[in-house]
Amino acid sequence: MSVIGNTALRFDDEQAMLLDYARSFCADKGLAEARLHLESEQAHDVSLWQEIVAMGWTGIGLPESAGGAGLGIGAAVPVLESMGRVLMGTPLMSSLLAVQLLVRADATAAAAILQSIAAGEVATVAQLEASGWASSEVTAQLDENGRVQGHKRMVMDAAQARWLVVTLDHEQAALAVIDTQSLAADAIRPRQLIDLTHRAADVLLEDVEPALVITGDGVPGALRDYTLLGALLVAAESTGAAAAALDTIIDYLKTRKQFDKLIGSYQALKHPAVDILNNVDSSRSFIYHAATLVGDGVLGRDQEIACRMAKAQATETLKFAGDRAVQFHGGMGFSWECDAQLFIRRAQWAQQQFGDAQHHRKYLADLLLNS
Amino acid sequence: MNAAVKELEEFRREVSAWLEANKPGDPGFLLPQSFMEVGTEQQVDFLREWQHKVWNAGYLGMAWPKQYGGQGVDAAYQSIADQEMRRHGVPICFNVIGLGWAGPLINDIGTDEEKSRYLKGILSAEDIWCQGFSEPDHGSDLGNARTRASRDGDSWVINGTKIWTTLGNYAKYMILLARTNPEAERKYDGLSFFLAPMDAEGIETRPIRKLTGEYGFTETFFTDARIPADCLMGAEGQGWKIAMQTLQYERGAEAGAAGGLAFVRIVIDDLVEQLRDVPRGDAGVLDDPVMRDELVRLIMEEKAIALGDRRSGISALTSDYPLSLPLSNKLRWTEYTRRMRQFAINAQGADGALYVGDDRAPAGGFWQRAYLNSFSATIGGGTSQIQANIIAEHVLGLPK
Numbered sequence: 101m102s103v104i105g106n107t108a109l110r111f112d113d114e115q116a117m118l119l120d121y122a123r124s125f126c127a128d129k130g131l132a133e134a135r136l137h138l139e140s141e142q143a144h145d146v147s148l149w150q151e152i153v154a155m156g157w158t159g160i161g162l163p164e165s166a167g168g169a170g171l172g173i174g175a176a177v178p179v180l181e182s183m184g185r186v187l188m189g190t191p192l193m194s195s196l197l198a199v200q201l202l203v204r205a206d207a208t209a210a211a212a213i214l215q216s217i218a219a220g221e222v223a224t225v226a227q228l229e230a231s232g233w234a235s236s237e238v239t240a241q242l243d244e245n246g247r248v249q250g251h252k253r254m255v256m257d258a259a260q261a262r263w264l265v266v267t268l269d270h271e272q273a274a275l276a277v278i279d280t281q282s283l284a285a286d287a288i289r290p291r292q293l294i295d296l297t298h299r300a301a302d303v304l305l306e307d308v309e310p311a312l313v314i315t316g317d318g319v320p321g322a323l324r325d326y327t328l329l330g331a332l333l334v335a336a337e338s339t340g341a342a343a344a345a346l347d348t349i350i351d352y353l354k355t356r357k358q359f360d361k362l363i364g365s366y367q368a369l370k371h372p373a374v375d376i377l378n379n380v381d382s383s384r385s386f387i388y389h390a391a392t393l394v395g396d397g398v399l400g401r402d403q404e405i406a407c408r409m410a411k412a413q414a415t416e417t418l419k420f421a422g423d424r425a426v427q428f429h430g431g432m433g434f435s436w437e438c439d440a441q442l443f444i445r446r447a448q449w450a451q452q453q454f455g456d457a458q459h460h461r462k463y464l465a466d467l468l469l470n471s
Numbered sequence: 472m473n474a475a476v477k478e479l480e481e482f483r484r485e486v487s488a489w490l491e492a493n494k495p496g497d498p499g500f501l502l503p504q505s506f507m508e509v510g511t512e513q514q515v516d517f518l519r520e521w522q523h524k525v526w527n528a529g530y531l532g533m534a535w536p537k538q539y540g541g542q543g544v545d546a547a548y549q550s551i552a553d554q555e556m557r558r559h560g561v562p563i564c565f566n567v568i569g570l571g572w573a574g575p576l577i578n579d580i581g582t583d584e585e586k587s588r589y590l591k592g593i594l595s596a597e598d599i600w601c602q603g604f605s606e607p608d609h610g611s612d613l614g615n616a617r618t619r620a621s622r623d624g625d626s627w628v629i630n631g632t633k634i635w636t637t638l639g640n641y642a643k644y645m646i647l648l649a650r651t652n653p654e655a656e657r658k659y660d661g662l663s664f665f666l667a668p669m670d671a672e673g674i675e676t677r678p679i680r681k682l683t684g685e686y687g688f689t690e691t692f693f694t695d696a697r698i699p700a701d702c703l704m705g706a707e708g709q710g711w712k713i714a715m716q717t718l719q720y721e722r723g724a725e726a727g728a729a730g731g732l733a734f735v736r737i738v739i740d741d742l743v744e745q746l747r748d749v750p751r752g753d754a755g756v757l758d759d760p761v762m763r764d765e766l767v768r769l770i771m772e773e774k775a776i777a778l779g780d781r782r783s784g785i786s787a788l789t790s791d792y793p794l795s796l797p798l799s800n801k802l803r804w805t806e807y808t809r810r811m812r813q814f815a816i817n818a819q820g821a822d823g824a825l826y827v828g829d830d831r832a833p834a835g836g837f838w839q840r841a842y843l844n845s846f847s848a849t850i851g852g853g854t855s856q857i858q859a860n861i862i863a864e865h866v867l868g869l870p871k
Contacts, residue, residue: 377795464770
């Protein structure tokens with residue numbers, strides 16, 4: 101069997117319409133929208149979130165049986181790619197991933213919470229405890245009174261969330277859903293992220309009464325699928341961001357003159373721009389390949405390979421595109437005003453989420469090279 | 472399954488069975504991996520016999536007219552035959568300039584006389600063809616070709632030099648781009664296209680020894696070489712247009728090419744298989760974490776190109792830069808190939824330093840020779856650097 105394996109890539113008219121719609125919605129907001137909130141508590145306007153909920157995007161990936169739109173989670177790829185283009189920092193990704201984790205762990209038990217998420221209550225997964233995604237260390241647990249004790253790091257959008265889906269060290273693995281309204285006032289501690297268009301916080305859980313506990317055989321598999329889908333959605337967002345970084349570079353190369361010449365005529369700038377283009381092309385191919393493969397069922401080998409490749413490619417592409425965007429803008433690139441800084445900051449954040457490229461390539465090597 | 476599809480599937484089984492039964496065994500010498508690497512009489516004899524056999528069986532030129540040696544059937548049959556040839560890993564059909572450039576052109580715009588004179592010999596491999604486009608001073612800049620063709624009575628008199636003439640010393644005919652009007656306002660309008668006999672007096676070929684130590688190209692000198700007036704293809708001044716038309720046949724049988732494999736595709740699976748038994752330290756090279764990481768990068772690169780081919784057919788997913796994938800393909804594939812082959816040598820350990828001719832050379836020096844030859848693709852047909860300029864200007868819209 102070829103190591104290249106599955107190369108399916110399909111995109112139907114319905115998906116094309118969603119992409120078209122999402123792109124024009126996001127383009128209307130523009131990077132200006134993200135810029136307004138760089139130093140605010142929230143990365144976006146409340147009204148923007150309301151629009152997103154009204155469009156039904158919070159129901160993507162939620163099966164019809166659970167009150168969703170019946171669009172598979174693959175439909176989140178064109179939406180997040182489009183949001184990535186304008187670095188739109190809403191909690192949509194957090195909510196979509198929390199839904200995936202709950203649906204895959206026990207959709208029936210979580211039915212009421214799932215419906216509230218689809219209706220716009222923000223949810224996020226509180227997973228990380230160790231220094232990175234290479235470790236699956238979990239110490240948070242249920243005490244003998246059924247209360248959650250633990251400390252979670254870098255929880256995306258925690259300050260805005262109504263629901264925290266907390267991973268627990270309990271039997272083989274378990275989840276507790278916590279209503280943030282039941283948390284102590286200082287339980288959520290915002291961190292200063294390098295990416296000013298996203299928000300994350302540490303969460304201290306002391307004697308917290310969970311709204312729901314999910315145990316059983318479904319949880320470990322659900323957690324694994326959640327991390328793979330997380331990698332894919334970050335990859336989708338990063339691909340959009342990298343494409344926008346390329347646009348920013350090209351605009352500048354076509355307008356800026358030095359020594360009486362447009363700087364875009366210099367090969368030293370042209371050729372790396374082509375490298376970025378080729379890398380963005382690869383990223384897009386990988387994310388839409390993965391979007392083609394992932395469905396409601398348990399993710400298999402092909403899906404795992406697709407999600408990991410998408411992440412390994414897309415965040416490296418964004419790092420490169422952001423890095424060159426700053427450099428190619430010269431002195432302007434060093435300034436706060438220049439958009440290049442937004443991309444390079446987003447890149448540093450994105451590479452860490454759900455494991456960096458090296459992490460995924462390590463797993464890919466096991467999947468592809470072990471005979 | 473409708474009748475046509477069923478018939479094609481039956482045909483696929485038929486070709487497959489024929490190839491299974493007729494695939495040549497190991498000839499005892501390394502066969503060329505592409506038509507640009509044919510360097511010895513031994514190789515030419517072997518490949519001529521193979522192509523003749525494929526044609527005789529009816530699996531070459533299938534969509535070309537029957538009266539000129541083809542089968543007169545739909546190109547879909549040839550595409551299937553080509554796929555099966557690739558799948559079975561049979562040798563190349565090496566008369567590529569004839570099969571993929573000159574032949575389809577003659578088929579499309581040639582006179583009946585030209586068709587009967589040339590087409591059958593192209594398919595049967597009796598008449599080898601070569602191409603005279605590049606010149607020593609005009610490699611990437613074809614439009615500036617200087618080789619001169621002047622009309623003198625019933626002849627054209629050719630003066631100049633062509634270079635990188637693949638199969639130049641074995642060819643009977645050349646497709647030749649020469650300047651008939653040096654005064655033309657646009658340099659392109661001064662060029663004309665010829666089907667030139669290589670045995671004309673005044674044409675000399677000097678084999679060029681490649682970096683591999685083998686031969687595969689010639690430098691071709693024209694000194695008052697006289698070729699008959701009817702060697703002109705199309706009208707005078709149409710040379711550039713006709714030369715550009717030949718490029719479209721690269722898309723294969725569906726676009727008019729005769730078919731057959733022009734090169735042996737070397738893919739990442741070949742590399743991974745080759746490395747299965749290669750030791751490194753106390754374990755295998757495939758157990759080494761750093762080497763594994765490098766290999767995964769290469770696998771991803773090849774997979775990205777394959778996925779790009781899929782995506783390029785979906786307009787909703789190529790709207791940013793619609794020409795990006797097709798125009799970048801040559802750059803990406805050839806650069807990837809070069810690095811992949813280099814890595815193969817890298818991974819072989821001490822024996823990686825051995826070359827063709829050494830009895831310890833891994834796989835007979837296959838990867839070493841393949842790596843050195845890979846530059847023919849990163850340089851030929853426009854260097855990677857020129858490709859990057861083309862993409863920057865035509866896809867990204869950057870200024871010249």
